Amino acid sequence: MRGEGLALSTGSWALACCLASCGGLALGAERGPEARAWRYELRIDDALSRLEVDVCFEGPAPPVLAPIDRRGRRFLRSADGPLGPDAAPLPRDADVVFTAHLPPDACVRYVVDLDAAARQRGGITGAYRVGDDLIASTTVWLWAPRPRAPDARASARFTLPEGVVVSPLWPRDAERWYLDARAFELEAFAAFGRFEVRHVGVPGACLHVSLLGRRVAMGHDALSASLARSAGAAALLFGRFPVSEASILAVPTPLSTTSPFGVVGRGTLPTVAILVGEQAAPERLERAWVPVHEFSHLAVPLIERDDAWLSEGLATYYQEILRARAGLIAPEEAWRNLDDGFARGRAGGTGRSLADESRDMRRTAAYRRVYWAGAAIALAADVELRARGARSLDDALAELHACCHGGARPMPGRDAIERLDAASDGVFGRVARAALGSSELLPLERTYRRLGLSHRADGSLAFDDAPDARALRDAITSPPAALDDVPPCGPWYARP
Numbered sequence: 001m002r003g004e005g006l007a008l009s010t011g012s013w014a015l016a017c018c019l020a021s022c023g024g025l026a027l028g029a030e031r032g033p034e035a036r037a038w039r040y041e042l043r044i045d046d047a048l049s050r051l052e053v054d055v056c057f058e059g060p061a062p063p064v065l066a067p068i069d070r071r072g073r074r075f076l077r078s079a080d081g082p083l084g085p086d087a088a089p090l091p092r093d094a095d096v097v098f099t100a101h102l103p104p105d106a107c108v109r110y111v112v113d114l115d116a117a118a119r120q121r122g123g124i125t126g127a128y129r130v131g132d133d134l135i136a137s138t139t140v141w142l143w144a145p146r147p148r149a150p151d152a153r154a155s156a157r158f159t160l161p162e163g164v165v166v167s168p169l170w171p172r173d174a175e176r177w178y179l180d181a182r183a184f185e186l187e188a189f190a191a192f193g194r195f196e197v198r199h200v201g202v203p204g205a206c207l208h209v210s211l212l213g214r215r216v217a218m219g220h221d222a223l224s225a226s227l228a229r230s231a232g233a234a235a236l237l238f239g240r241f242p243v244s245e246a247s248i249l250a251v252p253t254p255l256s257t258t259s260p261f262g263v264v265g266r267g268t269l270p271t272v273a274i275l276v277g278e279q280a281a282p283e284r285l286e287r288a289w290v291p292v293h294e295f296s297h298l299a300v301p302l303i304e305r306d307d308a309w310l311s312e313g314l315a316t317y318y319q320e321i322l323r324a325r326a327g328l329i330a331p332e333e334a335w336r337n338l339d340d341g342f343a344r345g346r347a348g349g350t351g352r353s354l355a356d357e358s359r360d361m362r363r364t365a366a367y368r369r370v371y372w373a374g375a376a377i378a379l380a381a382d383v384e385l386r387a388r389g390a391r392s393l394d395d396a397l398a399e400l401h402a403c404c405h406g407g408a409r410p411m412p413g414r415d416a417i418e419r420l421d422a423a424s425d426g427v428f429g430r431v432a433r434a435a436l437g438s439s440e441l442l443p444l445e446r447t448y449r450r451l452g453l454s455h456r457a458d459g460s461l462a463f464d465d466a467p468d469a470r471a472l473r474d475a476i477t478s479p480p481a482a483l484d485d486v487p488p489c490g491p492w493y494a495r496p
């Protein structure tokens with residue numbers, strides 16, 4: 001299993017806002033502008049079981065305070081305001097806390113039960129204890145004023161018990177952290193506890209690696225170096241890591257698999273949580289596909305969930321290609337892995353078209369089908385582009401990234417296809433549309449012929465050494481000619 005974090009629906013608070021504004025108080029013009037600045041003061045207890053949050057609104061109070069995802073409502077223990085001698089429980093319903101009646105410049109206090117969240121079965125995508133440390137998605141504990149004024153500014157400060165740190169989550173200076181729209185619209189993964197954070201440079205980026213929980217057998221030096229090598233492989237798509245800064249949570253697990261799961265959050269700062277087997281050997285971890293898959297997600301803008309075939313297909317294709325480019329696996333192994341994956345993709349699925357399979361994936365668990373059907377589209381489009389001459393899928397993705405990365409809203413798949421089409425002379429869309437309407441995996445015979453790939457009688461993959469085929473395979477699995485420099489890295493708020 002693997003996944004990418006949520007884009008959060010605004011539907012849950014839209015209705016609540018209407019309720020909050022009943023009695024003739026309409027949202028928008030009549031209410032006046034919402035608070036222009038919100039200041040969060042967050043306090044966590046020594047046991048990391050309870051988070052107490054004061055939110056102060058500059059100017060008029062917003063209509064409601066709502067969790068950034070509906071799942072968060074289950075963990076709210078109290079909400080009081082305005083802070084001061086007249087503090088009282090704030091009116092609430094199942095989804096939101098009503099704040100419209102508060103005076104200007106008011107502060108409220110809400111308390112989140114992190115223990116209750118950690119008892120749920122959300123794993124690292126909810127709240128999750130890792131030894132004495134705690135991972136908690138912002139969907140569990142971040143409540144936001146709604147609606148959000150477009151120019152609202154938000155900042156936060158943590159008050160922490162002795163020795164406790166917060167993993168890098170939002171940009172910060174020595175005093176405060178700064179939240180933009182993405183912090184309130186997209187899920188991000190935070191960790192609290194007494195753990196080490198290392199700052200690791202890769203071409204074009206600084207990665208802040210939080211080493212959580214029990215010490216893994218390989219030790220922290222080898223663990224950070226392994227993850228850096230996986231990130232270095234992801235840098236071989238654009239010649240630099242796809243984002244200039246990211247927070248990585250290394251999460252030890254007693255499971256015997258080297259790296260069984262990872263997840264990507266897209267808040268103000270990208271956050272990537274990666275499970276690592278406690279007994280894993282470093283040479284196995286750096287060869288593992290999960291970290292490269294997760295880092296590859298950052299090369300593509302956040303895509304709407306229904307179009308998972310696109311984001312997961314690209315990450316699945318590049319997890320193999322980029323490991324081969326980095327020399328972490330042999331090119332032949334990458335081709336075999338792709339071929340095996342396509343076979344699993346053909347065997348999986350529920351008979352729906354790929355478009356429907358992708359939309360229903362979380363209900364039907366047709367993950368293999370969707371991931372590998374998407375990877376087949378990526379391979380076919382890449383080969384078609386390269387066979388034509390100058391361009392490749394790398395180039396088309398670089399253009400998509402340049403235009404659309406880092407938004408606060410997920411991109412509809414059709415918009416991403418349009419962009420990729422413009423960057424590929426229509427090749428990507430033509431391949432994708434043929435696959436999306438079909439309940440069969442894209443036929444790859446022509447693609448395989450061009451690559452010099454065929455199946456022997458026993459089903460194993462054979463490689464034709466005809467010069468054109470070999471050159472095409474080599475072009476796909478060769479690293480880019482130039483790489484960005486590795487920047488000097490450290491805690492960003494301490495850098496000059």
Ligand SMILES: [Zn+2]
Pocket residue numbers: 002003004293294297311312315
């Ligand atoms: Zn993925």
